Amino acid sequence: MTRTVPGRTDHVVVVGAGLSGLAAALHLLGAGRRVTVVERDASPGGRAGRLTRHGYHIDTGPTVLTMPHLADEAFAAVGESLRERVDLVPLLPAYRARFADGSLLDVHTDAEAMEAEVEGFAGPREAAGYRRLRAWLERLYRAQMRHFIDANFDSPAQLLAPDLARLAALGGFGRLDARIGRFLHDERLKRIFSFQSLYAGVAPADALAAYAVIAYMDTVAGVFFPRGGMHALPRAMADAAAAAGADLRFSEPVSRLERSGDRVTAVVTAHDRIPCDAVVLTPDLPVAYRLLGHAPKRPVPLRFSPSAVILHAGTDRTWPWLAHHTLSFGAAWRQTFRELTETGRLMSDPSLLVTRPTTTDPTLAPPGRHLHYILAPCPNTRLGPSAAEWGDLAPRYRHSLLAELDRRGLDGIASAIQEQCLVTPADWQAQGHAAGSPFSAAHTFAQTGPFRPRNLPRGTANAVLAGCGTTPGVGVPTVLLSGKLAAARITGGPRPHRAGALSGSRGRRERRPA
Structure with a gap:
């Protein structure tokens, strides 16, 4: 039997309306808790946010959605369905890979299609x-x-x-x-x-x-894309939570937690003091520990994942050979990882992810325009260039990145850009992400499973952590699970759906203790 929060847990405040916080909120609502969600931004999403510029609707965070049934579990907790709220499109192919020798490979999730693709690409032994x-x-x-x-x-x-x-x-x-x-x-x-x-x-x-x-x-398992962009998922989760009775408060950054002994008694925001029986904290680990007033002692300091530079580019043209997701591999491989995780150098022969969401949903850009998301992994700010150094480095790196893409078949991309946004480790660090990395603590053996930062932090009896820094880790599926696991620390575990438990408005559940 795993540990749970002791004492009364009728009203839970969830700090952060990202995917983990919204998943926690839905599972808590399904277990009969009263839930208040406070979010510093003006809309839900957290890392999976939205930036709108001159008709371009840009997903600021993850672009790959797998294991959607984990999101559906959160909706089901309040008697709803993911597919009723979100129009999911399976991506065929899941990826297209372009290698340094110019060869192309489509990655299919269907076994027979992928076997045929591999055989045509590399022969029957590889198939x-x-x-x-x-x-x-x-x-x-x-x-x-x-x-x-x-x-x-x-x-x-x-x-x-x-x-x-x-x-x-x-x-x-x-x-x-x-x-x-x-x-x-x-x-x-x-x-x-x-x-x-x-x-x-x-x-x-x-x-x-x-x-x-x-x-x-x-x-x-398959790769999917929600019409309206990845931000459509947290938006739908927030709508479902509101329909089930959650109090969602946006543009309310949390300034501190009030305590009595080892319990949090209230969450204090820029605008209000919200009494609570328990709290779920979803900010990155340093922010969560600062709110709690202490960080757990570890034999060795946490090691953080590499970071990424992302160029969001709205263009007046595109390149037909691109799929929704295209992996562009450089010739180097082991050297690339040494640079990212050991030497702290920017990739000398980069491997890149190019996502073109307008492949699947053209409405994300103005008519006749296209949206490209270019992700270049880079060292975090503890290993590589500091946040301050990125101020001068960013424009030079953008120039070299566009030149490399031009050489790899995206000819004329620099002149095609009509609208752009460059995100660097300095920006991630300014948002509160440790070491300037949106991917939080690395999954070394010493930071995995029971050795990962616990979601029940010592020293506070009624606080639970959720998000990519805690159990089970980084990625959309695991972050959704982290919210579910955080809720289980408060409720004692998921409850089976009971017929007749819904009443009133769509998805609204009777308030009863669990």
Whole structure:
């Protein structure tokens, strides 16, 4: 039995209306709690925010949506459905990869389509290897999901479950690069199933093979896009929470927490004092610990993931060979990860993600225009250039990035830009993200599972953390789970839907103790 918040928990204040906070709010509402959500920004979303400029509707955060059933769990908690609120489009292909030799590969989530693609790209031996890899990824996911991903930890002893033996037998504690190499030999294909470790802040040569579960989410479970952009998801979650009775307060930054002994008794914002029985904190770890008044002691300091430079570019033209998501790989690979995670240099031969959301939803740009999101991983501010250095570096890096894209087939991109926004580690740091990284604490072994910063911080009896810095970690699916797990720390766990529990307006649930 995992630990829960002791004492009364009738009214919960959730700090932050990002994906984790909104997921927590919906699960809490479903368990009969009264919920107030306070958000510093003028709209929901957090990292998954929205910037509108001259008819361009720009998603400021994640662009890849996988495992949508985890979002649906949050809607279902209040008797609603994700698909009733959000029009989800499956992306076919999930990605297109362009390699340094000019070759192109479409990444399909359908097994037969991908097997045929791999055979045409690299031959029958690699196609057979892909089939074996896919089966391994499916087994790996089943071994991890219940006990390692969708789970609250109070002690490393909780790892001693039958699924731990299954995970070990599957090679989950070996190295990702080596494990993928057991199935695939073509270096280009190996990158498709290992680049995801960058999300976890670890090079494929150093990452646990267990992190191939991220490749499962991308290449097996499917990639989706909400019409209206990724921001449509937190917007719909906020609407569902409001319909279920949540009090949503925007443009209300939290200044401090009032305490009595080891309990938080009120959340104080710029405009109000909100008494509460419990609080869910979703800001990045340094901000959450500052509000709590203390940070947990660790044997070694937290190590943070690499950061990213993002160029949002509204253009008067596009390049037909681009898919919705296109991975542009440089020739270098191990060197790139050394630069990002060891030496702190900007990528000398960058691998980039280019997302063109107007491929799927043209309404995100003015008629005849296009929107491109260009993500370039870079070192965080503790390892690489500081926030202050990015002031002078940003325009030079933008110029070199556009020149590299021009060489890789996006010819004339610099002159095609009509509207733009450049986001650097300095901007992430100004938003409160530690080390200037929106990806928070890296998923090293010492910062994973029961060793990751706990969502029940010591010293405060009725505060719970949610978001990418705590359990289970970085990424849209895991952040949604973090909200669910935070709510379970307060309610004691998810409750099955009871017929007749809904009354009044759509999704509104009777208030009853859980």
